[in-house]
Structure formats: C-alpha cells, structure tokens
C-alpha cells in the first residue's frame with residue numbers, strides 16, 4: 001500500500017529540477033479556522049502552523065528553491081486581540097530560538113521584511129541575533145514578513161524617493177523600476193515566481209504588490225496547519241505546467 005510519504009516522494013520526483021521557482025512566497029492563512037473547527041483557541045492554530053512552516057521550508061530546500069518568504073504578521077494583524085498578538089510574538093520568539101541550530105545545520109539564512117522596529121523589543125533582539133547567527137548560510141533564505149504590508153512598504157519607498165529628490169541626490173527624470181525596487185524592503189531578493197495562499201481565500205491581502213507583478217498564483221482550500229510538503233510540490237508542479245509570457249506571445253517564450 002502506498003503511504004503518504006510514498007505519495008509525497010512520487011510528487012517530488014515529477015518536478016523538473018531545471019524549472020524550479022527560485023523564490024516562493026506564501027500567505028499562510030486559516031490557522032484560526034483550523035483551531036475553531038477543533039473547538040480550540042485560535043492560538044492553538046498558530047502553534048500547529050509552525051509544523052507547516054517547517055514542512056514548507058524543508059520541501060523548498062529539497063527541490064532547490066533559493067528563497068521562501070512567509071507572510072507571518074501583517075500591519076493589519078496588530079488590530080487582533082492583544083492576547084492573540086502577544087501569543088504570536090511569543091510563538092515567533094520560541095520558534096526562532098528552538099529552530100536556530102536546525103537552521104544552521106541546514107544552511108538556512110533567516111531574513112525579515114517589514115516594520116520590524118514596531119515589534120516588541122525582546123522579539124526584535126531574538127530576530128536580530130538569529131539573523132546574525134545565520135548570515136553566512138547560503139542554501140536557502142527564509143524571509144519572515146513581520147508587521148509588513150505592501151502599502152506600508154510603497155509609502156515608505158515614495159517618501160524615500162521624495163526626500164532624495166528634494167535633497168538633489170536623485171533626478172526624478174531618472175527614476176526607473178530599479179530605483180523603486182532598490183527602495184523596497186525586499187531589496188536583494190528576487191521577485192517570487194510563485195505565490196501560494198492557503199485556506200481557500202483568493203486574495204493577495206496587501207502582500208508584495210510590486211514584487212508579484214508577474215508571479216503565478218496558486219490557491220488551495222487546505223488550512224495552513226494542514227499544509228504539508230506534498231502541497232508545496234503540487235503547487236510547483238502546477239506552476240511548471242503554466243506558460244509564463246511576461247506580456248509576450250506564446251511563440252516568443254516557447255521556441256520551436
């Protein structure tokens with residue numbers, strides 16, 4: 001009988017190693033609903049979501065994805081009940097501390113994007129230490145979007161550009177795509193080729209709006225705590241079956 005490990009391995013074997021996305025971004029959604037369905041507090045859903053973070057990271061590393069970016073806490077999430085926000089921050093700290101050795105053993109570099117200055121001091125310090133401790137790892141970069149929203153990032157970029165123009169260090173006529181990209185919090189990260197969202201919602205919810213201009217979107221009804229390696233492989237296989245034209249016509253992107 002085929003076990004779920006066999007099925008996962010069979011999916012992985014079907015992936016074309018030549019066309020693996022370099023960067024996958026994930027909107028991890030559905031923790032609250034997962035917990036409520038089991039009669040548990042929402043926080044239990046977040047705690048169970050940590051296993052899925054690990055599964056997604058290991059799956060990405062195994063197939064050679066270089067960058068994984070997770071929407072872990074949005075600017076809007078600050079509006080949630082204080083107890084849930086505190087529990088999320090606590091979970092983040094415990095997870096980062098608990099996984100640090102494993103991250104280093106597997107060549108994982110930790111990175112963050114977002115308004116991290118607004119995070120509680122203890123959380124910020126833990127993140128800074130883990131970022132420094134993993135800075136030399138080069139197999140995969142995991143980026144946690146924390147207190148992040150794309151509109152926050154775009155407003156910040158606009159302010160920076162306006163200040164530079166006002167100071168005379170930037171010529172408004174010379175502003176290009178690259179000028180904008182260099183002033184976003186994702187500077188240094190390639191744009192994601194694939195964006196996954198769990199829990200059945202089909203929205204982008206203020207995540208990486210500039211960066212996903214040509215990104216393939218993949219939605220699944222699976223709630224984040226149930227997300228496993230097999231789901232990530234399914235998403236990559238679906239991505240590999242799509243034709244990415246970037247505004248060109250079919251013949252121009254598939255020669256012959």
Ligand code: FPP
Nearest residue numbers: 028029030031032033046049050072092095
């Ligand atoms: C969305 O589910 C999930 C979050 C806002 C937080 C994600 C956090 C984790 C998976 C745990 C820790 C993460 C790391 C990186 C260590 P929701 O609460 O919006 O679910 P709902 O839509 O069902 O209410």
